[in-house]
Amino acid sequence: MASAHKRLPMPASPVTAAPEAGAALRGPTVWALPEPRRDLDPEQIFAAGLRHHAVANTAYPIAHRKTIWHLRRDRPEHAALIKQSFEEAGRICLYLHVPFCERRCAFCEYTVVERHDPDAEALYFDALEAELASYLALLDATKLELAGLDIGGGTPALVDPKRLGRLLDRVRGAFRLAPGFGISVETTPKVAAERPEHIAALRSLGIERISMGLQMANPRLLRLYGRDLNDVTFNGRAVAAIRRAGFARFNIDVMYGFARQGLDELSATLEHTVALDPEVITLYRMRYKGTRLQRERHDISLERVVEMLESAHGYLNAHGYLAPPGKNGYSRVAGDPGTSVYLTERVVRSTPYLGLGLGAQTFGNNLLGYNLGAASKRLDEYVAAARDGELPLQDLYLLTRDEGMAKMAAVSFYFGAIEGRTFEQRFGVPLAARYPREVAFAIERGLMAWRGDALALTEAGARCFNGVVALFYSDRVKQHLLERKP
Numbered sequence: 001m002a003s004a005h006k007r008l009p010m011p012a013s014p015v016t017a018a019p020e021a022g023a024a025l026r027g028p029t030v031w032a033l034p035e036p037r038r039d040l041d042p043e044q045i046f047a048a049g050l051r052h053h054a055v056a057n058t059a060y061p062i063a064h065r066k067t068i069w070h071l072r073r074d075r076p077e078h079a080a081l082i083k084q085s086f087e088e089a090g091r092i093c094l095y096l097h098v099p100f101c102e103r104r105c106a107f108c109e110y111t112v113v114e115r116h117d118p119d120a121e122a123l124y125f126d127a128l129e130a131e132l133a134s135y136l137a138l139l140d141a142t143k144l145e146l147a148g149l150d151i152g153g154g155t156p157a158l159v160d161p162k163r164l165g166r167l168l169d170r171v172r173g174a175f176r177l178a179p180g181f182g183i184s185v186e187t188t189p190k191v192a193a194e195r196p197e198h199i200a201a202l203r204s205l206g207i208e209r210i211s212m213g214l215q216m217a218n219p220r221l222l223r224l225y226g227r228d229l230n231d232v233t234f235n236g237r238a239v240a241a242i243r244r245a246g247f248a249r250f251n252i253d254v255m256y257g258f259a260r261q262g263l264d265e266l267s268a269t270l271e272h273t274v275a276l277d278p279e280v281i282t283l284y285r286m287r288y289k290g291t292r293l294q295r296e297r298h299d300i301s302l303e304r305v306v307e308m309l310e311s312a313h314g315y316l317n318a319h320g321y322l323a324p325p326g327k328n329g330y331s332r333v334a335g336d337p338g339t340s341v342y343l344t345e346r347v348v349r350s351t352p353y354l355g356l357g358l359g360a361q362t363f364g365n366n367l368l369g370y371n372l373g374a375a376s377k378r379l380d381e382y383v384a385a386a387r388d389g390e391l392p393l394q395d396l397y398l399l400t401r402d403e404g405m406a407k408m409a410a411v412s413f414y415f416g417a418i419e420g421r422t423f424e425q426r427f428g429v430p431l432a433a434r435y436p437r438e439v440a441f442a443i444e445r446g447l448m449a450w451r452g453d454a455l456a457l458t459e460a461g462a463r464c465f466n467g468v469v470a471l472f473y474s475d476r477v478k479q480h481l482l483e484r485k486p
Ligand code: SF4
Pocket: 100, 101, 102, 103, 104, 105, 107, 108, 109, 110, 112, 153, 154, 155, 188, 213
C-alpha cells in the first residue's frame, strides 16, 4: 500500500476499557464437533484479507452458505440450544431492533423497512413483546444478569416512545440488572430536531446514551446518497434537543470510504461534527455489501480508504477525540470508551447477546443466530412467527469452538484489540496457543503488540486492518477468502 509508511498520530492517552478485575467469565460446554485444522500460511491470509478489504472486517463470518451452512441446526433444536447457552453464560446483553426509517439511504446495510405508519408500528411492537415473552418463558431469567441493552435500527427514535417504555418495563422486571447496566438508543438528525418530545421521553425512560447518525454534512453527498431528508440544517436543532433532554453520553456517527466522497468533503463533515461537541465520534467505513451502492465497491482503492481514515484520525486527535489504533469510536472523555455498555461488553468480555426483532443477530459464543427478515427483510414473516409464540429464528448455527473463537476475535477488532484473558476464559485455551503462527506473524511484522493482557493493533496494523482481522478467522473462512473472486 502506498500509505503503509505513513504514521498515524498517536493519541495522547489511549482510551480503553478493561474487563472488571477478577470477574471470571464462563465458556459454553456444548460445541459442534471440531473440524481438522489446515495449516494455512498467515502471509497469504493477510494478503487475502487486504485483497478482499470490502468484506474482511468485523462482520464475521463471510459467505454463510459456503462457510458455516453445515453447522445450521433444525428448528426443533433451537430452544434447547439457546436455553443451555445463555443460562450457562449467566451474564448477557440484549439488542432490540426497530427497523423503521423515513426513507432508505443508498448506503444502508441494515435491516430496514420504509413502510412506517401507526398500524405497522403497533403490529411490530406486539411481535417484539411476544418474542421477549417467548424468551422469558424459555430462560430462567433469575439466573441471568443483564449487562447492557442497545435499541438500534432503523431509527428507534421515530416510533412512539411509550411502546419502547413498555418493553423496557418488561425487561427491567424480568432480569437482574448488572451494576453499570446501561441502555443506548439511535436517532437521525431529522427525527431529533422535529420530535424533541421523543428525545425527552427516551431520556426519561432511563436511556443513558444516544447515538445520532449524521454520516455526512455535504449537501451534494446527501442528495447523491438519498439522504437529503436529513439536511444539515437539522443538526444544530437535533443536538439542542438531545442536550435539553439531559443526555450526557452522546455519539455522532460519521461515514467515510465512499467512492464519490472527496477528502475535502470528509474534512468538512468532521469540522461540522466537532463543532456539535458530542462526547464521542464514531467513524464507520462504508461497507458496500447489501447496499444499493454495491456496484461502486471496486471504484475505491484500499489506499484511498486508508488515506481518508488517516486524515480523519489526525483531525479528531487534534481536537481531543482519542482512540487506540484500530478502534473506530473516538472519545473526548478520559476513561470512557464512548461505546454503549452493550457493545463494550460484547467486545471486552465477549458477553453473549440475544437479538430481538426483524433480522436481529444473536451470539452465545457457541451459537450464532439470525432472526427472520435477515435475508428477506419481510416484516410479515417475523411478525407472524413471533405472535404465534415461536422463537422467530431464520437460522441458528451451533458453532465449532474454532468458529466461536473467530467470531469473538473479529468482534474484538471494534476496539482494535483481543482481550487475552477473556479469550482464554471463554474458550479454555490461551490466545497465543490457539493462533501461534498468526500471533508471531502479526508481532514480527509490527502489526500487533501485547498491551498488558490484550493483543492490540499497532498504528501500522490499523492501516492494514482487513489483513490482520483475517488472520483470526476460522480455516474455512480463510479458505473462502483465498479462493474468493474479486
Ligand atoms: S437512517 Fe440509518 S438505518 Fe435508516 S436507512 Fe438511513 S442509514 Fe439505514
